[in-house]
Amino acid sequence: MKIKSQKDFFAGLMFAVVGGAFAWGASTYNVGNGARMGPGYFPLMLGILMSLIGLAIMFTSMTAETEDGEPIGKWAWKQIVFIISANLAFGLLLGGLPSIGIPAMGLIIGIYALVLISSLAGSEFDLKKVLILATVLAVGSYIAFIWALKLQLQVWPTFITG
Structure with a gap:
């Protein structure tokens, strides 16, 4: 075929x-x-x-018949790099990397970094919208994971909470 x-x-x-x-x-x-x-x-x-x-x-x-065979286009390298980097930054900020001395920054800062870095993958960047989205996601994550599910996640960096 x-x-x-x-x-x-x-x-x-x-x-x-x-x-x-x-x-x-x-x-x-x-x-x-x-x-x-x-x-x-x-x-x-x-x-x-x-x-x-x-x-x-x-x-x-x-x-199914198509007109031009719908060929695969170019790889979107910019988007791939920013999305993967955002996920790596989230993981790094959420848990830290104690073996090389990077402390955990917590859920809220991790979510803000995730949203800010991944929003750079798009064609347009509006800081106000990105910060509103990050705030909504941070509040929603806090409510879902910390308050409702009672998960033991670090919410803030230790230098803030003590």
Whole structure:
């Protein structure tokens, strides 16, 4: 069969590979059954479902006719770098890196850094909107994780809270 939509084919391939990897990784955990689910049940079912969706997208990309074959464009390197950097900065600020002397800065500063760095990936940057979004996400995360779920996360840097 001939690939009639490259974008859909490779998107489906990505879904199938990632879903297969999740299902394979989850198979090492206790899966259980539908009535008594183990820790591997949800990731296994999610991985299988993701793989099936990917295979369906790949099949559709070979059967549905497109005008130009929808070729894959250039990689968006700027966006990739900023999004990955934002996630790394969030992890670093949330937990710190004690082995090299970087202290944990807490959830709130981590969220602000995440939003500020990832917003640089877009084509337009409005600092006021970014700060409003960061504030909403920080407050929402505090309510969800600290107040409602009672998770033991560091909220502020130790030099502020003592």
